[in-house]
Amino acid sequence: MGEAATIAGYDYGRDRIPRSPVSLTDLQQILETVDFTDTDRRYLTMAGDVLADQAEQMVDAWRARIGAQPHLARWFFDPNGHPNERYKAAVKPRFVQWVLDTCRRPYDQAWLDYQDEIGRRHTPEKKNVTDEVSGPPVVPHRYLIAFAAVIITTARGFLAAKGHSTDDVDGMSTAWCKAVLLTLALWSRPYARDGLW
């Protein structure tokens, strides 16, 4: 992950982001809830290899869908009501890196801290700050959750693109689904009312 160090705003493992208020015990319980197993970890590693040279293409495909839906695109507009291309360009390499990190990083304290940071960067607490842009203060929670369906269901085609067996594609798809919902559970924390997360 050497190239990742050069991505602006990619603060994975850096002291400048705070420790997540979610404990490692909480994380363990969420991992159990999604039924994340050693088999899933192995399949995620395989998925990381399969997706390494496709991650940018995946992100391009997802962002094309976002850009085509006004109710999704507007959260990345500038105050004049136009797509903020600088903002979009700044976010993209982090989105690509997220695909790879989800597959390859151990789910430890550094990973947990960065997931909370990503969650906050979608809410008024931190949105627009990292890239110093002016835009709407939030990506609404309903769209974050709903778009996970696209992140999950479109992955299968990319996971099948390298000639793996159906069993392997099933295994990678299942592990990916669990990892995305684990991530979504963590990103949801700053959206939730006190005591309900």
Added chain:
Amino acid sequence: MGEAATIAGYDYGRDRIPRSPVSLTDLQQILETVDFTDTDRRYLTMAGDVLADQAEQMVDAWRARIGAQPHLARWFFDPNGHPNERYKAAVKPRFVQWVLDTCRRPYDQAWLDYQDEIGRRHTPEKKNVTDEVSGPPVVPHRYLIAFAAVIITTARGFLAAKGHSTDDVDGMSTAWCKAVLLTLALWSRPYARDGLW
């Protein structure tokens, strides 16, 4: 869905539940966000036929997992710290019916109203009220999101149990994933801070 009328607390389409604050326009935008298509609707109908005599078994399998994880099971305990069997028994037929409704009901105003009702029944606004039980006031949001991974990934085995082609099982699985995340987006509304949903 004639039997559904006899399920206690199953208030689908009934005047006793309020209109959802989510508009049909909002719903349409969430449907677009999950990329719900006519093909998905056809596959959900197929899934409804495949799952009709398996839905209770699915719910039993999901609840066995919940019961085996103390951090999940405790939200259904009574004040003495024991599983509330009456509560669990009351919820079960509604959970089974949810599987069938997700596959078979049109996503219209009545469906929207009942999804909001289900969301509220997981939060302090309505939890425990329907079944007149005493228990914790919420099912934490993180577990609702994380357990969706189990609802999604375990469905494939049930969808494949009736000898359909791989293409049909893929199509039903994809449609089911989209429907579950659509539902989860709607259920998340009462959990979210003002203005962030």
